[in-house]
Amino acid sequence: MFSDERKAMIVAYLSEHRRLTVAEVAAHLDVSETTIRRDLHELEHQGLLRRTHGGAVGLEVAGFEPSVQEKSHRFAPEKSRIATRAQQFIRPGDTVLLDSGTTTLEIAKALPDIPITVVTNSLAISAEMAQREKVSVVMLGGELRKTTGAFVGPFAERMLGQVNVDKLFLGMNGIDIDRGLTTVNAIEASTKKAMIASAREVFLVTDFSKFDQVYLVTVGDLGVIDTLICDSPLPPEYHALCVDKGIEVVIAQEQPEGEQNE
Incomplete structure:
Protein backbone atom coordinates (compact mmCIF):
# COMPACT_ATOMS: atom_id res chain seq x y z
CA MET A 1 0.00 0.00 0.00
CA PHE A 2 1.35 3.43 -0.97
CA SER A 3 1.81 6.12 1.69
CA ASP A 4 -0.77 8.51 0.18
CA GLU A 5 -3.34 5.75 -0.10
CA ARG A 6 -2.76 4.75 3.52
CA LYS A 7 -3.10 8.34 4.75
CA ALA A 8 -6.31 8.78 2.78
CA MET A 9 -7.70 5.70 4.52
CA ILE A 10 -6.69 7.11 7.91
CA VAL A 11 -8.53 10.37 7.16
CA ALA A 12 -11.60 8.42 6.02
CA TYR A 13 -11.49 6.27 9.15
CA LEU A 14 -11.23 9.37 11.33
CA SER A 15 -14.10 11.06 9.50
CA GLU A 16 -16.34 8.10 10.35
CA HIS A 17 -15.18 7.37 13.90
CA ARG A 18 -14.13 10.90 15.00
CA ARG A 19 -11.19 9.57 17.04
CA LEU A 20 -8.69 6.71 16.73
CA THR A 21 -5.82 4.97 18.46
CA VAL A 22 -2.54 4.05 16.85
CA ALA A 23 -3.03 0.41 17.75
CA GLU A 24 -6.49 0.04 16.21
CA VAL A 25 -5.54 1.73 12.94
CA ALA A 26 -2.31 -0.25 12.66
CA ALA A 27 -4.34 -3.44 13.03
CA HIS A 28 -7.02 -2.17 10.64
CA LEU A 29 -4.48 -1.36 7.91
CA ASP A 30 -2.11 -4.23 8.77
CA VAL A 31 0.97 -2.01 9.17
CA SER A 32 3.29 -1.22 12.06
CA GLU A 33 2.40 1.27 14.79
CA THR A 34 5.58 3.17 13.91
CA THR A 35 4.27 3.70 10.39
CA ILE A 36 0.94 4.97 11.71
CA ARG A 37 2.63 7.40 14.12
CA ARG A 38 4.64 8.82 11.22
CA ASP A 39 1.48 9.14 9.11
CA LEU A 40 -0.36 10.92 11.94
CA HIS A 41 2.52 13.35 12.37
CA GLU A 42 2.40 14.22 8.66
CA LEU A 43 -1.41 14.49 8.62
CA GLU A 44 -1.35 16.84 11.62
CA HIS A 45 1.24 18.99 9.84
CA GLN A 46 -1.19 19.16 6.88
CA GLY A 47 -3.96 20.36 9.19
CA LEU A 48 -6.13 17.26 8.78
CA LEU A 49 -6.22 16.06 12.40
CA ARG A 50 -5.01 16.73 15.93
CA ARG A 51 -2.71 14.18 17.55
CA THR A 52 -3.48 12.96 21.08
CA HIS A 53 -1.68 10.61 23.45
CA GLY A 54 -1.81 7.24 21.71
CA GLY A 55 -3.85 8.38 18.73
CA ALA A 56 -5.65 11.31 17.10
CA VAL A 57 -8.97 13.11 16.90
CA GLY A 58 -10.69 14.92 14.06
CA LEU A 59 -10.46 18.69 14.13
CA GLU A 60 -14.16 18.99 14.92
CA VAL A 61 -13.73 16.89 18.06
CA ALA A 62 -10.67 18.92 18.96
CA GLY A 63 -12.78 22.08 18.95
CA PHE A 64 -12.34 23.08 15.31
CA GLU A 65 -14.95 22.96 12.57
CA PRO A 66 -14.59 21.98 8.94
CA SER A 67 -15.86 24.60 6.51
Whole structure:
Protein backbone atom coordinates (compact mmCIF):
# COMPACT_ATOMS: atom_id res chain seq x y z
CA MET A 1 0.00 0.00 0.00
CA PHE A 2 1.35 3.43 -0.97
CA SER A 3 1.81 6.12 1.69
CA ASP A 4 -0.77 8.51 0.18
CA GLU A 5 -3.34 5.75 -0.10
CA ARG A 6 -2.76 4.75 3.52
CA LYS A 7 -3.10 8.34 4.75
CA ALA A 8 -6.31 8.78 2.78
CA MET A 9 -7.70 5.70 4.52
CA ILE A 10 -6.69 7.11 7.91
CA VAL A 11 -8.53 10.37 7.16
CA ALA A 12 -11.60 8.42 6.02
CA TYR A 13 -11.49 6.27 9.15
CA LEU A 14 -11.23 9.37 11.33
CA SER A 15 -14.10 11.06 9.50
CA GLU A 16 -16.34 8.10 10.35
CA HIS A 17 -15.18 7.37 13.90
CA ARG A 18 -14.13 10.90 15.00
CA ARG A 19 -11.19 9.57 17.04
CA LEU A 20 -8.69 6.71 16.73
CA THR A 21 -5.82 4.97 18.46
CA VAL A 22 -2.54 4.05 16.85
CA ALA A 23 -3.03 0.41 17.75
CA GLU A 24 -6.49 0.04 16.21
CA VAL A 25 -5.54 1.73 12.94
CA ALA A 26 -2.31 -0.25 12.66
CA ALA A 27 -4.34 -3.44 13.03
CA HIS A 28 -7.02 -2.17 10.64
CA LEU A 29 -4.48 -1.36 7.91
CA ASP A 30 -2.11 -4.23 8.77
CA VAL A 31 0.97 -2.01 9.17
CA SER A 32 3.29 -1.22 12.06
CA GLU A 33 2.40 1.27 14.79
CA THR A 34 5.58 3.17 13.91
CA THR A 35 4.27 3.70 10.39
CA ILE A 36 0.94 4.97 11.71
CA ARG A 37 2.63 7.40 14.12
CA ARG A 38 4.64 8.82 11.22
CA ASP A 39 1.48 9.14 9.11
CA LEU A 40 -0.36 10.92 11.94
CA HIS A 41 2.52 13.35 12.37
CA GLU A 42 2.40 14.22 8.66
CA LEU A 43 -1.41 14.49 8.62
CA GLU A 44 -1.35 16.84 11.62
CA HIS A 45 1.24 18.99 9.84
CA GLN A 46 -1.19 19.16 6.88
CA GLY A 47 -3.96 20.36 9.19
CA LEU A 48 -6.13 17.26 8.78
CA LEU A 49 -6.22 16.06 12.40
CA ARG A 50 -5.01 16.73 15.93
CA ARG A 51 -2.71 14.18 17.55
CA THR A 52 -3.48 12.96 21.08
CA HIS A 53 -1.68 10.61 23.45
CA GLY A 54 -1.81 7.24 21.71
CA GLY A 55 -3.85 8.38 18.73
CA ALA A 56 -5.65 11.31 17.10
CA VAL A 57 -8.97 13.11 16.90
CA GLY A 58 -10.69 14.92 14.06
CA LEU A 59 -10.46 18.69 14.13
CA GLU A 60 -14.16 18.99 14.92
CA VAL A 61 -13.73 16.89 18.06
CA ALA A 62 -10.67 18.92 18.96
CA GLY A 63 -12.78 22.08 18.95
CA PHE A 64 -12.34 23.08 15.31
CA GLU A 65 -14.95 22.96 12.57
CA PRO A 66 -14.59 21.98 8.94
CA SER A 67 -15.86 24.60 6.51
CA VAL A 68 -19.32 24.41 4.96
CA GLN A 69 -17.66 23.37 1.69
CA GLU A 70 -15.87 20.46 3.41
CA LYS A 71 -19.02 19.34 5.23
CA SER A 72 -21.12 19.44 2.07
CA HIS A 73 -19.27 16.43 0.68
CA ARG A 74 -19.89 14.27 3.75
CA PHE A 75 -22.86 11.88 3.57
CA ALA A 76 -24.29 13.79 0.59
CA PRO A 77 -26.80 11.07 -0.48
CA GLU A 78 -28.07 10.78 3.11
CA LYS A 79 -28.56 14.54 3.41
CA SER A 80 -30.41 14.59 0.11
CA ARG A 81 -32.85 11.92 1.32
CA ILE A 82 -33.39 13.78 4.60
CA ALA A 83 -34.08 17.00 2.68
CA THR A 84 -36.59 15.33 0.37
CA ARG A 85 -38.47 13.96 3.37
CA ALA A 86 -38.24 17.19 5.38
CA GLN A 87 -39.66 19.45 2.66
CA GLN A 88 -42.81 17.33 2.64
CA PHE A 89 -43.70 18.86 6.01
CA ILE A 90 -43.71 22.40 4.59
CA ARG A 91 -47.07 23.73 3.39
CA PRO A 92 -48.08 26.87 1.46
CA GLY A 93 -48.48 29.76 3.90
CA ASP A 94 -45.95 28.41 6.40
CA THR A 95 -43.32 30.56 8.04
CA VAL A 96 -40.22 28.37 8.14
CA LEU A 97 -36.94 28.96 9.98
CA LEU A 98 -33.96 27.21 8.40
CA ASP A 99 -30.88 26.93 10.58
CA SER A 100 -27.51 27.20 8.86
CA GLY A 101 -25.92 23.92 7.84
CA THR A 102 -25.37 21.57 4.94
CA THR A 103 -28.48 19.45 5.61
CA THR A 104 -30.74 22.49 5.92
CA LEU A 105 -29.20 23.88 2.72
CA GLU A 106 -30.29 20.67 0.99
CA ILE A 107 -33.82 21.29 2.31
CA ALA A 108 -33.71 24.77 0.76
CA LYS A 109 -32.62 23.27 -2.56
CA ALA A 110 -35.43 20.71 -2.41
CA LEU A 111 -38.16 23.26 -1.71
CA PRO A 112 -40.55 23.99 -4.59
CA ASP A 113 -41.49 27.56 -5.44
CA ILE A 114 -44.53 27.90 -3.17
CA PRO A 115 -45.86 30.88 -1.18
CA ILE A 116 -44.00 30.58 2.13
CA THR A 117 -41.79 32.81 4.25
CA VAL A 118 -38.28 31.53 4.98
CA VAL A 119 -36.34 33.02 7.87
CA THR A 120 -32.67 32.04 7.99
CA ASN A 121 -29.28 33.00 9.39
CA SER A 122 -27.47 31.31 6.49
CA LEU A 123 -25.90 33.18 3.58
CA ALA A 124 -26.11 30.12 1.34
CA ILE A 125 -29.76 29.41 2.15
CA SER A 126 -30.81 33.03 1.63
CA ALA A 127 -29.10 33.02 -1.77
CA GLU A 128 -30.86 29.77 -2.70
CA MET A 129 -34.26 31.06 -1.58
CA ALA A 130 -33.80 34.34 -3.45
CA GLN A 131 -34.18 32.33 -6.67
CA ARG A 132 -37.77 31.36 -5.75
CA GLU A 133 -40.27 33.94 -7.01
CA LYS A 134 -43.04 33.02 -4.54
CA VAL A 135 -40.83 32.66 -1.45
CA SER A 136 -40.41 35.63 0.91
CA VAL A 137 -36.99 35.67 2.58
CA VAL A 138 -36.12 37.18 5.96
CA MET A 139 -32.39 37.30 6.68
CA LEU A 140 -31.24 37.39 10.30
CA GLY A 141 -28.45 39.82 11.10
CA GLY A 142 -25.55 39.44 13.49
CA GLU A 143 -21.91 38.42 13.37
CA LEU A 144 -20.93 36.24 10.42
CA ARG A 145 -19.11 33.03 11.34
CA LYS A 146 -17.18 32.40 8.15
CA THR A 147 -16.62 28.72 8.98
CA THR A 148 -20.34 27.97 8.91
CA GLY A 149 -21.63 30.88 6.84
CA ALA A 150 -24.04 31.70 9.68
CA PHE A 151 -25.05 34.99 11.27
CA VAL A 152 -25.06 34.53 15.05
CA GLY A 153 -24.88 36.47 18.29
CA PRO A 154 -26.95 39.13 20.10
CA PHE A 155 -28.28 40.87 16.97
CA ALA A 156 -29.51 37.59 15.50
CA GLU A 157 -31.03 36.59 18.85
CA ARG A 158 -32.78 39.96 19.19
CA MET A 159 -34.42 39.47 15.79
CA LEU A 160 -35.39 35.90 16.70
CA GLY A 161 -37.07 37.24 19.83
CA GLN A 162 -39.37 39.30 17.61
CA VAL A 163 -40.48 36.58 15.19
CA ASN A 164 -42.81 33.61 15.54
CA VAL A 165 -42.32 30.77 13.08
CA ASP A 166 -44.41 27.72 12.36
CA LYS A 167 -41.56 25.29 11.80
CA LEU A 168 -37.85 25.26 12.59
CA PHE A 169 -35.52 22.87 10.78
CA LEU A 170 -32.50 22.59 13.05
CA GLY A 171 -29.04 21.14 12.45
CA MET A 172 -26.70 19.90 15.17
CA ASN A 173 -23.09 18.72 15.49
CA GLY A 174 -23.70 16.01 18.06
CA ILE A 175 -26.53 14.06 19.71
CA ASP A 176 -25.98 12.13 22.92
CA ILE A 177 -28.30 10.31 25.32
CA ASP A 178 -26.85 12.01 28.40
CA ARG A 179 -25.53 15.35 27.06
CA GLY A 180 -28.33 16.06 24.62
CA LEU A 181 -27.83 18.29 21.58
CA THR A 182 -24.35 19.80 21.35
CA THR A 183 -22.35 22.07 19.07
CA VAL A 184 -18.82 23.41 18.80
CA ASN A 185 -19.31 27.15 19.32
CA ALA A 186 -20.92 28.87 22.34
CA ILE A 187 -22.28 31.84 20.37
CA GLU A 188 -23.82 29.58 17.74
CA ALA A 189 -25.33 27.44 20.52
CA SER A 190 -26.99 30.52 22.02
CA THR A 191 -28.45 31.45 18.63
CA LYS A 192 -29.80 27.91 18.18
CA LYS A 193 -31.53 28.18 21.58
CA ALA A 194 -33.18 31.42 20.44
CA MET A 195 -34.32 29.65 17.26
CA ILE A 196 -35.95 26.89 19.29
CA ALA A 197 -37.73 29.44 21.47
CA SER A 198 -39.18 31.20 18.40
CA ALA A 199 -40.70 28.08 16.83
CA ARG A 200 -44.06 26.40 17.29
CA GLU A 201 -42.67 23.10 15.97
CA VAL A 202 -39.03 21.97 15.93
CA PHE A 203 -37.64 19.45 13.44
CA LEU A 204 -34.12 18.10 14.04
CA VAL A 205 -32.56 16.97 10.74
CA THR A 206 -29.54 14.73 11.12
CA ASP A 207 -27.62 11.91 9.51
CA PHE A 208 -26.52 8.80 11.41
CA SER A 209 -22.99 10.08 12.06
CA LYS A 210 -24.16 12.63 14.68
CA PHE A 211 -25.28 10.06 17.27
CA ASP A 212 -23.09 9.36 20.31
CA GLN A 213 -21.12 12.56 19.57
CA VAL A 214 -20.55 15.24 22.22
CA TYR A 215 -19.15 18.71 21.52
CA LEU A 216 -18.22 21.70 23.61
CA VAL A 217 -21.59 23.37 24.24
CA THR A 218 -25.00 21.87 25.03
CA VAL A 219 -27.90 23.47 23.17
CA GLY A 220 -30.62 21.53 24.97
CA ASP A 221 -32.11 18.20 25.91
CA LEU A 222 -33.47 16.01 23.12
CA GLY A 223 -36.92 16.86 24.47
CA VAL A 224 -36.78 20.38 22.98
CA ILE A 225 -37.56 18.92 19.54
CA ASP A 226 -40.88 17.64 18.23
CA THR A 227 -39.76 15.61 15.21
CA LEU A 228 -36.46 13.92 14.34
CA ILE A 229 -35.73 13.22 10.69
CA CYS A 230 -32.81 10.84 10.07
CA ASP A 231 -31.52 8.85 7.12
CA SER A 232 -31.50 5.49 8.92
CA PRO A 233 -33.20 3.78 11.89
CA LEU A 234 -32.10 5.16 15.25
CA PRO A 235 -29.99 3.17 17.71
CA PRO A 236 -32.44 1.38 20.06
CA GLU A 237 -31.67 3.55 23.08
CA TYR A 238 -32.32 6.74 21.11
CA HIS A 239 -35.55 5.39 19.67
CA ALA A 240 -36.71 4.49 23.17
CA LEU A 241 -35.86 7.98 24.44
CA CYS A 242 -37.81 9.57 21.57
CA VAL A 243 -40.84 7.40 22.35
CA ASP A 244 -40.57 8.37 26.04
CA LYS A 245 -40.44 12.08 25.19
CA GLY A 246 -43.18 11.95 22.56
CA ILE A 247 -40.84 12.80 19.66
CA GLU A 248 -41.98 11.70 16.21
CA VAL A 249 -39.25 9.82 14.36
CA VAL A 250 -39.18 9.98 10.57
CA ILE A 251 -36.74 7.76 8.66
CA ALA A 252 -35.73 8.94 5.19
CA GLN A 253 -34.49 5.57 4.00
CA GLU A 254 -33.51 4.92 0.41
CA GLN A 255 -36.53 3.49 -1.36
CA PRO A 256 -36.54 0.90 -4.13
CA GLU A 257 -37.38 2.43 -7.50
CA GLY A 258 -41.10 3.08 -7.82
CA GLU A 259 -41.77 3.17 -4.06
CA GLN A 260 -42.48 6.26 -1.97
CA ASN A 261 -42.00 7.14 1.70
CA GLU A 262 -45.18 6.63 3.67
